[in-house]
Amino acid sequence: MKKLIKGNIALCEGALAAGLHAYFGYPITPQNEIPAYMSRKMVELGKVFVQAESELAAANMVLGAAVTGVRAMTSSSSPGISLKQEAISYMAGMQLPSLIVNVQRGGPGLGNISGSQSDYFQAVKGGGHGDYRIIVLAPNSAQEMYETAYDAFDLAEKYRTPVMILADGITGQMMEPVEFNKLEKKYFEEKDWHLTGCKDRNPRSIQSLLMKDGVLEQHNINLQQKYNTIAENEIKYETYKTEDAEIVITAYGISSRIAKSAVKIARKEGLKAGLFRPKTLWPFPSKEISFLSDSGTKFLSVELSHGQMIEDVKLAVNGKTQVEFLGKAGGGIVTEREIVEKIKEMIL
Amino acid sequence: MNKILSKPEALKDEVLSYCPGCGHGIIHRLIAECIDELGVREKTIAVAPVGCAVFAYDYFNFDVTEAPHGRPPAVATGIKRSNPDKFVFTYQGDGDIAAIGMSETIHAANRGENIAVIFVNNANYGMTGGQMAPTTLIGQVTETTPFGRDPKREGYPIHLCELLATLEGAVYLERVAIYNPQNIIKAKKAIKKAFQNQIDGKGFSLVEVISNCPVDWGMTVLDSIKWVKDVFIKTFPLGVVKDKTS
Numbered sequence: 347m348k349k350l351i352k353g354n355i356a357l358c359e360g361a362l363a364a365g366l367h368a369y370f371g372y373p374i375t376p377q378n379e380i381p382a383y384m385s386r387k388m389v390e391l392g393k394v395f396v397q398a399e400s401e402l403a404a405a406n407m408v409l410g411a412a413v414t415g416v417r418a419m420t421s422s423s424s425p426g427i428s429l430k431q432e433a434i435s436y437m438a439g440m441q442l443p444s445l446i447v448n449v450q451r452g453g454p455g456l457g458n459i460s461g462s463q464s465d466y467f468q469a470v471k472g473g474g475h476g477d478y479r480i481i482v483l484a485p486n487s488a489q490e491m492y493e494t495a496y497d498a499f500d501l502a503e504k505y506r507t508p509v510m511i512l513a514d515g516i517t518g519q520m521m522e523p524v525e526f527n528k529l530e531k532k533y534f535e536e537k538d539w540h541l542t543g544c545k546d547r548n549p550r551s552i553q554s555l556l557m558k559d560g561v562l563e564q565h566n567i568n569l570q571q572k573y574n575t576i577a578e579n580e581i582k583y584e585t586y587k588t589e590d591a592e593i594v595i596t597a598y599g600i601s602s603r604i605a606k607s608a609v610k611i612a613r614k615e616g617l618k619a620g621l622f623r624p625k626t627l628w629p630f631p632s633k634e635i636s637f638l639s640d641s642g643t644k645f646l647s648v649e650l651s652h653g654q655m656i657e658d659v660k661l662a663v664n665g666k667t668q669v670e671f672l673g674k675a676g677g678g679i680v681t682e683r684e685i686v687e688k689i690k691e692m693i694l
Numbered sequence: 695m696n697k698i699l700s701k702p703e704a705l706k707d708e709v710l711s712y713c714p715g716c717g718h719g720i721i722h723r724l725i726a727e728c729i730d731e732l733g734v735r736e737k738t739i740a741v742a743p744v745g746c747a748v749f750a751y752d753y754f755n756f757d758v759t760e761a762p763h764g765r766p767p768a769v770a771t772g773i774k775r776s777n778p779d780k781f782v783f784t785y786q787g788d789g790d791i792a793a794i795g796m797s798e799t800i801h802a803a804n805r806g807e808n809i810a811v812i813f814v815n816n817a818n819y820g821m822t823g824g825q826m827a828p829t830t831l832i833g834q835v836t837e838t839t840p841f842g843r844d845p846k847r848e849g850y851p852i853h854l855c856e857l858l859a860t861l862e863g864a865v866y867l868e869r870v871a872i873y874n875p876q877n878i879i880k881a882k883k884a885i886k887k888a889f890q891n892q893i894d895g896k897g898f899s900l901v902e903v904i905s906n907c908p909v910d911w912g913m914t915v916l917d918s919i920k921w922v923k924d925v926f927i928k929t930f931p932l933g934v935v936k937d938k939t940s
């Protein structure tokens with residue numbers, strides 16, 4: 347049975363179904379439904395909810411919970427995510443699985459509270475200090491908010507890495523029917539690294555400080571190898587009418603919904619348009635985009651930003667064909683019509 | 695011959711990296727003795743700071759995690775809330791706890807987190823080479839107060855125990871020192887009490903240990919001990935600042 351529900355709440359339900367044990371948050375629009383919902387749910391379920399004093403503290407509480415192997419998450423929106431970057435870098439270095447949710451709003455600075463996609467760089471290029479990557483997932487519907495949150499912890503634990511769900515204010519706020527089709531997860535695999543007190547074993551420590559000669563260098567090489575493995579195995583994307591397309595729109599999250607409608611309109615008007623939607627922003631489906639560009643297909647990156655993902659599209663295309671941009675940030679939304687006009691401009 | 699003193703089980707057989715005469719070594723030992731005596735070694739998860747004690751995981755013989763600079767109280771909150779049956783304490787310097795981590799400290803105390811905090815006050819930032827800390831004394835010369843700390847420029851030394859005492863959630867706050875055997879015994883008693891409070895579920899306890907940093911103070915070990923006794927504890931008087939537990 348389907349239930350009409352906000353994207354943000356669907357995300358909470360997905361995380362809960364996956365066995366979330368601890369939620370730490372701090373209010374910021376447009377994700378306030380998440381801490382509010384969790385404050386009731388987690389307490390009712392006998393699990394952990396803390397409204398932290400800041401995003402810094404919330405993310406470091408997640409770090410603490412994650413050290414002990416429990417499933418822990420925090421959520422925020424753009425300015426708050428900037429504060430969480432400290433803990434995210436540490437968790438990447440300490441190899442701690444966790445879930446960080448960014449329901450993006452307009453920036454830079456305090457910006458505004460309308461949906462945006464202008465934290466792409468911050469999410470996929472690091473954000474915090476040091477050479478690290480985190481898995482970045484981009485749902486585009488309430489159903490996917492639920493499913494992505496459900497899967498995020500498995501991914502995080504499989505690779506011992508923080509995972510970010512990069513949503514946007516519109517996907518978070520939008521109400522849509524959601525099928526709650528996920529089973530409650532049984533408690534996950536026994537871990538051999540987490541801190542539980544050293545009963546019947548030698549003491550353990552989890553750290554990113556590696557001072558001895560060459561140790562950090564080796565750790566970083568290991569991390570890069572892990573990132574390569576993730577890139578080989580975990581890329582997810584969706585295509586729509588790309589087989590014969592002369593122009594392929596690349597878009598994620600809410601932009602991909604608008605772009606899909608635009609493709610439908612364009613097709614009706616006899617324009618051979620298609621859509622390529624990355625569901626993982628890191629790892630980015632570069633090979634697949636490169637493959638499409640071999641046939642000379644042009645690309646149009648549609649984003650609620652002033653052009654961020656387009657840089658990864660261009661890297662993938664590597665000069666083989668034309669790549670253009672259409673976007674708005676800070677409250678404006680790209681319309682289907684604008685996309686169709688841009689398609690015409692590019693292929694007629 | 696009777697052995698009257700041996701290394702606590704809660705300390706690894708490692709050579710500590712602290713400078714000769716530094717207080718951190720004594721405080722590590724006191725903590726380890728308390729952990730042994732309370733029988734909690736196998737359920738301890740400690741949080742090491744950023745500061746001279748950043749290598750604590752190499753010295754303690756129980757589980758220890760790292761935390762970003764100043765965040766141990768938040769990290770400990772995450773650990774303890776998810777694992778109420780474990781024994782959790784943080785070990786922090788004055789820069790860690792009262793500068794960058796002041797917010798985390800106040801709020802963990804105010805929530806009454808059932809953790810213990812060992813706060814090593816050596817009136818400067820040891821690890822980065824002796825800069826001014828929130829606890830640096832008026833007139834004290836440090837790397838970043840070359841003319842001596844002037845309240846007009848740098849404000850006053852922060853008295854963390856007194857500051858936290860106003861918070862309902864903080865149940866036990868005591869300031870101790872380790873400059874002579876009598877005080878070392880008192881310091882151990884305070885640490886043990888803070889630890890026992892957690893075991894009894896009483897809430898947030900903090901023990902401030904006045905310690906010496908001979909190297910960054912530019913003093914001999916003996917002079918640094920004398921300075922603690924003659925100067926340091928005049929600004930930071932020893933004793934129980936708050937006790938809601940007995």
Ligand SMILES: Cc1ncc(C[n+]2csc(CCOP(=O)(O)OP(=O)(O)O)c2C)c(N)n1
Pocket residue numbers: 744745746747763786787788789790791814816818819820821822827
């Ligand atoms: C975010 C951040 N800022 C600054 C530093 C550099 N740093 C390392 S230790 C330290 C001061 C530690 O002083 P204190 O807490 O008093 O401990 P002590 O070394 O005296 O034992 C600083 C500022 C850091 N590691 N991280």
Ligand code: SF4
Pocket residue numbers: 711712713715716717718746816820821906907908909910
């Ligand atoms: S710098 Fe000071 S606090 Fe740090 S180890 Fe040396 S004496 Fe101890």
